[in-house]
Amino acid sequence: MxxxxxxxxxxxxxxxxxxxxxxxxxxxxxPPAYDPFAPLHLHDRPTFVTAWKLLRLSRPEDCRAALATSQLQTLPVSDREMTAECRLEHAVRVGATGSETGLRFNASFLASCPLAVAWAMFERHALQPLAQQHFGARVTQLHHLGSYACRNVRGGTRRSEHARANAFDLAALTLSDGKRISLSGHWRGRDAAATPEAAFLRDLRDGACRFFRTVLGPDYNAAHADHLHLDMGGFSICR
Structure with missing residues (x-):
């Protein structure tokens, strides 16, 4: 040798x-935001490892730790099972006035822990920055169509992520200057440049895809013509 x-x-x-x-x-x-092994902290700037950290939220202990770093006001909900396919596990109730950035919801809602974490990150790192970028205003109110519902995917036989409170439907929002923007009124077909509101909603859809596993809007099908469906299920879709 x-x-x-x-x-x-x-x-x-x-x-x-x-x-x-x-x-x-x-x-x-x-730095923690770039360290794939560091715990997820909701105030860290999203990086290329954020999506991997969000996948780890399937472990309840990791999810609870991440949720504890947010300002989202939540109350734990007891596990329950309506049917074998409609159950709540490690879920929380998000208060109508307890958002990550101070906006108000039209109603409180149930959310799986991963959904609550993803929402808080989306609200802080996408929703509010995009509102400031497009309109120079903050989102003060948000109208949703609910989260938990023991039902199938519309027109199908597979259970919806709503059956586990793992999905959230965003329909409209109001800015601090009083402007109201809705999916039903401002999406404007497939023309992203039709109006400032349409451009904003498309950027909002794309921003949501950084934090949620599935994002479906009006371009997906008629069932989503009036809302953005956001969920943390197993399928990765952004449409």
Missing amino acids: NRRAVLWLIAIPLITGVIAVSWQQGWLRP
Whole structure:
């Protein structure tokens, strides 16, 4: 064995050991927002690892820890089962006046823990920034069509994510200057440049896709003509 090979045999374990110790001590750790192993904190700026962290919310302990970093006012809800396919597990009730950024909902709603976390991140990092970007105003009120409903997907035989309070339907919102924007009144077909409101709603749809697994709007089908369907189910769709 030549001298170079011997040196490599010695150096590789040493380098590996130094890296391992440095990682363990936190010397080489990236900032938490970029560290895939760091807990999800809702106030961290979203990065390329955020989607991976959101997937980890399927573990109740990780989800509860993430939700505790938000300002969303929630109350835990007892697990319950209406049928084998309609059940609440680790769910919370989000208060009508207890949003992440101070806006008001038209009504409180039930949400699975992952849905509540995704909503809080969407509200802080997409909804409010986009309202400021497009209109120079904040969202003060939000009208939704509910979350929990023991039913199938419309026109299908598969249970909806609503049957687990794992979906939320956003229909309209009101800005701090009094402007009201609704999916039914402002989507304007497929022309994203038709009006400022239409452009905003499309950006809102795209922003939601950063935090929710499934986002369906008026371009998807007639059943979603008046709302954005947001859920944390198993399918990754943004339409």
